[in-house]
Amino acid sequence: MALIVQKFGGTSLADPERIRRAASRVQKAVQQGNQVVVVVSAMGHTTDRLLAQAEELCERPSARELDMLLVTGEQVAASLFAIALQAHDVPSVSLTGALAGIRTEADHGNAQICKIDPARIHAELQQGKVAIVTGFQGVTEQGDPTTLGRGGSDTSAVALAAALGAELCEICTDVDGVYTADPREVPSAQKIEFLTYDEMMEMAVLGAVVLHPRAVETAKLHRVPVIVRSSFHDGHGTQIGMEPKRLQSVSEGV
Numbered sequence: 001m002a003l004i005v006q007k008f009g010g011t012s013l014a015d016p017e018r019i020r021r022a023a024s025r026v027q028k029a030v031q032q033g034n035q036v037v038v039v040v041s042a043m044g045h046t047t048d049r050l051l052a053q054a055e056e057l058c059e060r061p062s063a064r065e066l067d068m069l070l071v072t073g074e075q076v077a078a079s080l081f082a083i084a085l086q087a088h089d090v091p092s093v094s095l096t097g098a099l100a101g102i103r104t105e106a107d108h109g110n111a112q113i114c115k116i117d118p119a120r121i122h123a124e125l126q127q128g129k130v131a132i133v134t135g136f137q138g139v140t141e142q143g144d145p146t147t148l149g150r151g152g153s154d155t156s157a158v159a160l161a162a163a164l165g166a167e168l169c170e171i172c173t174d175v176d177g178v179y180t181a182d183p184r185e186v187p188s189a190q191k192i193e194f195l196t197y198d199e200m201m202e203m204a205v206l207g208a209v210v211l212h213p214r215a216v217e218t219a220k221l222h223r224v225p226v227i228v229r230s231s232f233h234d235g236h237g238t239q240i241g242m243e244p245k246r247l248q249s250v251s252e253g254v
C-alpha cells in the first residue's frame with residue numbers, strides 16, 4: 001500500500017462539479033489500495049476576491065488579519081472536498097493547517113514552514129480515511145493562522161509528503177505536465193517527460209508558475225518524487241526527481 005499526496009490547485013476546484021471530478025480521482029486512487037492525503041487550494045479566484053474585499057475596506061489591511069481572512073478560502077475547499085468524497089462513501093476528514101500539525105514562523109503573508117507534526121494525519125489514515133488538508137496555510141506557536149505566500153499550496157503538498165514519508169507527491173493542475181514554455185502562451189511548447197530538481201527550479205524561478213520554487217526547493221531537500229499532471233485527464237505528466245524512474249501517476253495505476 002502506497003501513501004501518496006495529491007494536490008489540487010484552485011482552477012481544478014473552481015466549482016462543485018470540478019470538485020466532484022477531482023474527488024473521483026482521489027476515490028480511484030483509494031480503490032487502487034493507496035492511502036491518500038489531499039492538499040487543496042482555494043476554489044477558483046477566491047483568494048483574489050478576498051484580497052479585493054479587504055482592500056475595499058482598508059488601503060493597507062494588517063498582515064495578520066489578511067491571513068485570518070485568506071485561510072478561509074482553503075477551508076471552504078477542503079470541507080467541500082470531504083463532503084464530495086463522503087457522498088461516494090469514501091471516508092474522509094478535512095483538516096486545517098493547524099489540525100494537520102503545520103507549524104510556521106509568524107511572518108504573516110510569507111510564512112515559512114518550520115515543523116510538521118504528522119500524528120493527526122497518520123491517525124486519520126490509520127482509520128481508513130482520506131485526509132484533506134488546506135494548502136497555503138499553517139499556524140504559529142501561539143496558534144495564529146498564517147499563509148505561505150501566493151502559490152503556497154504546492155509547498156504545503158511537498159512538505160507534507162516529506163513529513164509523511166509519502167512515496168509520491170502529485171501536483172494535479174489544469175495542464176497535463178510541465179512544458180518547455182507556458183502552453184497557454186506558446187502553442188508550440190513541448191511537454192517534458194522528466195526534469196531534475198535543478199532543471200525544474202530554473203524553470204520555476206524564470207516564471208513557470210505550474211510549480212512554486214519553494215516547493216521545488218523542499219522536494220530537492222527531502223528527495224520527494226513529484227509528478228505534475230492533469231487533474232482531469234489520464235497521462236504520464238512530468239516527473240521531477242533526481243533521475244528518471246519508473247514512477248507512474250496514480251491515474252495509470254501504481
Ligand SMILES: Nc1ncnc2c1ncn2[C@@H]1O[C@H](COP(=O)(O)OP(=O)(O)O)[C@@H](O)[C@H]1O
Pocket residue numbers: 008009010011012041151172173174175177178179180181182183184203207208209210211
Ligand atoms: N512551463 C510551463 N508548463 C506548464 N504550465 C505552465 C508553464 N508556465 C506557466 N504555466 C502555467 O501554469 C498554470 C498552472 O499553474 P497554476 O495556475 O498555479 O495552477 P493551479 O491552480 O493548479 O495551482 C497553467 O495553466 C499554465 O498556464
Ligand SMILES: N[C@@H](CC(=O)OP(=O)(O)O)C(=O)O
Pocket residue numbers: 008009010011041042047048073135136149150151152153154
Ligand atoms: N489560494 C492560494 C494558494 C495557492 O497555492 O493557490 P493555487 O494552487 O491555485 O495556485 C493562492 O491563490 O495563492
